[in-house]
């Protein structure tokens with residue numbers, strides 16, 4: 726642990742996001758529009774999906790870091806996130822979820838973790854993530870193919886990764902999201918609002934400060950206090966933002 730005075734307060738409890746070492750790339754992930762995501766294995770044999778800053782820029786790493794930390798606290802099911810490498814090799818790691826399918830409309834009524842699935846929409850509203858197409862939702866069969874667990878991945882394109890724009894945004898939600906079709910929105914409402922209430926509680930806490938400080942440090946971004954303020958304002962208004970965002974989504978076929 727760092728002696729007092731030599732590090733930020735964020736280090737007092739260790740890192741919120743794990744740093745992983747000895748990561749070796751395997752084959753590329755075969756998905757359209759991919760930001761060069763590759764499968765990778767770390768020194769202890771854990772499998773990850775890796776996205777390098779060299780290909781993505783730093784903004785997605787900031788967005789993924791904040792999205793994962795906040796998402797976890799508001800009840801979103803997402804693979805464990807981690808960081809590896811430095812410089813251009815700095816990478817976001819998403820713990821590999823085996824046997825995953827992408828979202829399809831005919832699976833809508835087989836999703837078991839509907840509240841966690843709803844929480845994902847609250848996260849999108851908060852982070853201003855318009856990139857929730859079918860390939861950014863994983864569905865994993867559990868105990869037979871009629872039981873599916875929905876996982877949120879890839880909040881890399883959320884506006885929160887562009888602090889200046891996010892700060893200027895104030896409130897408001899994506900109006901034309903690239904959203905997966907036929908989401909069971911009626912069923913997802915409860916979880917979305919429960920997550921919004923959790924988010925409101927997290928606003929202006931030392932926990933949120935720690936998340937923002939750490940995520941900004943990872944990408945050497947200097948606007949942490951302003952970003953914290955902007956995020957807190959949105960999180961305090963989370964219920965309204967979720968209401969607004971559900972209306973947008975309901976307008977989609």
Ligand SMILES: Nc1ncnc2c1ncn2[C@@H]1O[C@H](COP(=O)(O)OP(=O)(O)O)[C@@H](O)[C@H]1O
Nearest residue numbers: 754756759760762774804819820821822860879
């Ligand atoms: N943790 C994961 N487990 C399993 N598959 C994943 C995971 N993360 C990503 N993928 C797969 O890799 C694809 C690309 O990853 P994603 O994070 O969406 O990056 P991109 O920015 O390239 O869209 C996803 O659509 C999904 O098929």
Ligand SMILES: [Mg+2]
Nearest residue numbers: 860861878879
């Ligand atoms: Mg994606």
